[in-house]
Amino acid sequence: VTPEPKVCVTCGRAFAWRKKWERDWEHVKHCSARCRRKLDATDRALEDTILALLAKRARTSSICPSDAARQVAPDDWRPLMERAREAARRLVARGEIVITQKGQTVDPSAFRGPIRLKRI
Numbered sequence: 001v002t003p004e005p006k007v008c009v010t011c012g013r014a015f016a017w018r019k020k021w022e023r024d025w026e027h028v029k030h031c032s033a034r035c036r037r038k039l040d041a042t043d044r045a046l047e048d049t050i051l052a053l054l055a056k057r058a059r060t061s062s063i064c065p066s067d068a069a070r071q072v073a074p075d076d077w078r079p080l081m082e083r084a085r086e087a088a089r090r091l092v093a094r095g096e097i098v099i100t101q102k103g104q105t106v107d108p109s110a111f112r113g114p115i116r117l118k119r120i
């Protein structure tokens with residue numbers, strides 16, 4: 001039986017079991033070498049800012065990940081965009097938000113293009 005997929009603790013994408021992990025799958029936390037980094041204060045700030053921005057708005061309204069990136073690093077937010085999307089996926093994995101496109105909830109592992117973030 002192939003084990004259930006896991007969610008990467010860094011990028012928040014689901015990833016499937018692979019043969020190379022058969023001996024220590026229970027300890028595997030990252031989907032790739034690129035994701036094998038420690039989350040730092042910036043990553044936590046992005047998560048906290050997404051939740052804080054959403055908390056200030058109506059339950060039905062949404063934010064763009066760039067809103068969080070701009071608040072965390074007003075003068076140099078563009079390099080944080082991918083990390084803001086990763087923070088959003090981690091929050092989806094924790095059941096705190098959903099990612100939407102055109103108002104519909106999307107799979108956090110599979111979307112392409114611009115997204116919005118909403119409270120559950």
Ligand SMILES: [Zn+2]
Nearest residue numbers: 008011031035
């Ligand atoms: Zn990953």
